Amino acid sequence: MTATATEPGRAGATRDDRVASRSLAARLLSRPEVGSLIGAIVIFLLFMAVAVPFRNIANVGTILYGASTIGIMAVPVGLLMIGGEFDLSAGVAATTSGLSASLIAWNLGLNVWVGVILALVVSVAVGAFNGWLLFKTGLPSFLVTLGTFFILQGVNLGVTRLLTGNVATADISDMDGFVSAQKVFGSEITLGPVTLKVTVLYWVVLTLIAAYVLLRTRVGNWIFAVGGDSAAARAVGVPVKATKIGLFMAVGFCAWLSGMHLLFQFNTVQSGEGVGKEFIFIIAAVIGGCLLTGGYGSVIGASIGALIFGMTQLGINYAGWNPDWFKTFLGVMLLLATVVNVYVKLKADRR
Amino acid sequence: MSSATVERHDAAHSDTPILTLDDVGKSYGNVHALRGVSLNVRQGEVTCVLGDNGAGKSTLIKIISGLHEHTDGTMTLDGVECRFPSPRAAQASGIATVYQDLALAPLMSVWRNFFLGNEIHKGLFRTLDIARMKRICDEELAKMGIIIPDLDRPVGGLSGGQRQCIAIARAIYFGARVIILDEPTAALGVKQSGVVLRYIVKARDAGLGVIFITHNPHHAHLVGNHFVILKLGRVVLDAHRDELTLEQLTTEMAGGQELAELSHELRGVDPGKVVTPAEVEHGQVEAPARPQEEEPSA
Ligand SMILES: Nc1ncnc2c1ncn2[C@@H]1O[C@H](COP(=O)(O)OP(=O)(O)OP(=O)(O)O)[C@@H](O)[C@H]1O
């Protein structure tokens, strides 16, 4: 055996000429959010054509507001789905958060901010509980969070009625700290003809942070890995439990943000609010290219999914269509988006 | 790679084992996959673990790599008793593993898989150093003799051997003290198998402890310093290279007597025989029966 042969090196490796380098277009098309981007453009053009008020620039703020309230939750729910898990309690958890802040502050006569901070603790704890229960029971997250969904729904109603004798919390707008808290969670700014709610800012910032974490940090690498194959991820040293529980806690944090907006926008929270929202978040994430089976997806896509929702909700109104059909439209869009996603991905991978 | 090198290295390194298993057992419920296994992994030595399918080889290395916890006995690393609660803990102690099922995330790109769990980051925001990771990944794969032109391609679309090369390159790159390879050459071509064997020798010469699992006695005998044969979860042979020839090793791996019977039986098969093509009903190909049980009807 000669010395050169003993040294495994580049010399032994020749280029494989069967693989042509992929064009930029093909690489762009294979991004998970492409399907949703195409969908968003189509829907935008559709409503521009059929709904006159849609063309009014002043309505941009309204549309973005609708999108942001969904997007704030669709982003963490999308991350969680990429990590291979569902959270069906995300919608009612936001209500739980708003109720906690309001009830704590009102019943103990404390500064509103104390309620806000304690609500954050409650929300993150609910997320952590979901994650902990997932590993403790070994059940699929679909079942575990379905359980928390019902538990929270009951607790929301029961505790609110117990403490207030009513199904909604009392108006806290005259309490200490309300004004400053409302500035943080419910204010708006006017840019020319457009009035933007602060939630739009949160939505955009959350999307950017989540996209950065997912694609440019090691935690992002772990999220993809635990969703793609958690056994393999564990075997190569990824802290699977910490990653997944962390994702549930991130959903909890965003539920808190969402709940605080509910509270400071309307001064009171309805205890039955939030049921059914969890599916909207999941649908936005799926439209955005997140695989139901985990390991693949994009938070930018989830945000575009939320934008599609915002446009559709108002577009149907503006076009003067019967809003009864909104859910039907949703279902069709979900199917179309999934088919387009799969199709585009197949095409792009073959190029 | 001559035996001279082997002896030089045996002399060069201290004889105290890095890793010792003492009377280790592992049960999966009522299945006792391992019973009373003792093993020493020394610095600068290749320990080959051999045995039939289901003998418990993978179970053994999964204990060492932290995937499973042993139910009996003790494991000591550098003389200190230890128990790895997770593969991450084992890796922190410098143990890297190529698993039989490879442990790659199919939808993730080649370079992300290569650095999974060991990502390189830089700067205040701990941003992934993607350019550097891709470069290292490319270099390490090129050293294995395989070229994957697009490191952004998902691993799921690669050939079995390419995937195996990624898993091996990863373990060799990150292994600091002990490298464990569970049937690393199972899906590999002749060239890549050769590269892997050379890597094993290189890692040994660099002073690492190597655990090498294979079904190929030639490969084992080429690089092994120490041979441990498992049978039904127990150690049936633990011998140094000097005490065994290739023939003896092959015989031991096949379970001694059984190989002699097999060769006797197969000699009866006429290699020149050509059968006219025929349709056979499902399930009509008879199981090859032992001669003493039934006379072959052919
Ligand atoms: N997770 C598990 N649960 C139950 N039994 C298991 C499990 N893993 C392995 N076993 C059993 O333990 C025994 C040893 O399996 P192991 O995978 O260690 O064999 P092996 O020597 O690696 O075989 P091979 O050469 O086929 O890879 C087998 O009988 C197997 O059925």
Ligand SMILES: [Mg+2]
């Ligand atoms: Mg095995």
